[in-house]
Amino acid sequence: xxxxxxxxxxxxxxxxxxxxxxxxxxxxxxxxxxxxxxxxxxxxxxxxxxxxxxxxxxxxxxxxxxxxxxxxxxxxxxxxxxxxxxxxxxxxxxxxxxxxxxxxxxxxxxxxxxxxxxxxxxxxxxxxxxxxxxxxxxxxxxxxxxxxxxxxxxxxxxxxxxxxx
Amino acid sequence: xxxxxxxxxxxxxxxxxxxxxxxxxxxxxxxxxxxxxxxxxxxxxxxxxxxxxxxxxxxxxxxxxxxxxxxxxxxxxxxxxxxxxxxxxxxxxxxxxxxxxxxxxxxxxxxxxxxxxxxxxxxxxxxxxxxxxxxxxxxxxxxxxxxxxxxx
Numbered sequence: 001x002x003x004x005x006x007x008x009x010x011x012x013x014x015x016x017x018x019x020x021x022x023x024x025x026x027x028x029x030x031x032x033x034x035x036x037x038x039x040x041x042x043x044x045x046x047x048x049x050x051x052x053x054x055x056x057x058x059x060x061x062x063x064x065x066x067x068x069x070x071x072x073x074x075x076x077x078x079x080x081x082x083x084x085x086x087x088x089x090x091x092x093x094x095x096x097x098x099x100x101x102x103x104x105x106x107x108x109x110x111x112x113x114x115x116x117x118x119x120x121x122x123x124x125x126x127x128x129x130x131x132x133x134x135x136x137x138x139x140x141x142x143x144x145x146x147x148x149x150x151x152x153x154x155x156x157x158x159x160x161x162x163x164x165x
Numbered sequence: 166x167x168x169x170x171x172x173x174x175x176x177x178x179x180x181x182x183x184x185x186x187x188x189x190x191x192x193x194x195x196x197x198x199x200x201x202x203x204x205x206x207x208x209x210x211x212x213x214x215x216x217x218x219x220x221x222x223x224x225x226x227x228x229x230x231x232x233x234x235x236x237x238x239x240x241x242x243x244x245x246x247x248x249x250x251x252x253x254x255x256x257x258x259x260x261x262x263x264x265x266x267x268x269x270x271x272x273x274x275x276x277x278x279x280x281x282x283x284x285x286x287x288x289x290x291x292x293x294x295x296x297x298x299x300x301x302x303x304x305x306x307x308x309x310x311x312x313x314x315x316x317x
Binding site: 015035050057087 | 185218248257296299314
């Protein structure tokens with residue numbers, strides 16, 4: 001499904017395309033891989049879903065989206081998939097995951113909302129709760145405060161894994 | 166500060182970036198500008214830190230293993246504990262959040278054994294317990310993020 005050369009290619013390309021006329025040729029030159037093979041492999045990885053999207057990765061905060069909330073819900077396990085699918089369709093939602101409950105933490109459904117300020121995020125959350133029928137479930141809203149570390153590139157050869165946990 | 170070209174590049178090319186020999190030329194053709202103008206605009210966006218890069222978004226847990234980790238740390242120790250955690254190469258994001266569980270970070274590793282040993286090291290070094298919240302299901306189809314750039 002994914003071979004060593006795919007991994008090597010991902011490792012390079014995830015650092016960002018060089019801003020030049022033929023970026024795939026330049027990446028290929030570093031890997032001793034023809035430009036056409038770079039393009040072919042990336043196209044295949046995207047078709048297979050190993051690349052979720054290929055494109056510009058913006059810096060929300062710098063572009064005026066100062067507020068970021070992680071919202072967690074405790075929903076019945078048999079509803080989590082349906083609700084997750086519904087939540088992830090909203091434009092302001094930037095992540096939507098199921099995670100296991102823990103003894104001090106009863107929540108199993110997570111989403112991330114980015115907005116220009118807290119008030120906007122809370123408004124959007126209200127919209128989400130109304131539209132998805134989430135009003136009856138316990139939730140917590142965790143706004144981000146300080147960012148201690150935010151690595152741009154997600155996959156590293158040594159770590160061999162990808163972001164967002 | 167942002168030109169109409171900048172705004173188009175920020176909003177319209179977060180996904181389906183051309184996988185062709187000259188992708189910036191393909192974008193230029195679509196927008197009716199030159200390849201040089203597109204490259205120089207991307208350089209400007211990069212220099213001003215409006216974009217982190219042009220590249221792939223890779224779904225979690227397809228290669229290697231990862232987990233979200235939460236800790237409850239006294240406020241006066243938070244910066245010091247966070248710095249210790251950020252120093253680990255396996256730590257990806259590391260954020261303060263407004264909650265009793267106030268420190269949230271993502272760990273990535275090649276396998277579960279390595280992941281668990283890093284968590285043990287972190288607990289020993291910081292003396293605080295961790296709560297592991299690995300991903301079970303990813304519902305999110307990433308189509309990029311629609312930016313409202315009208316105020317710029």
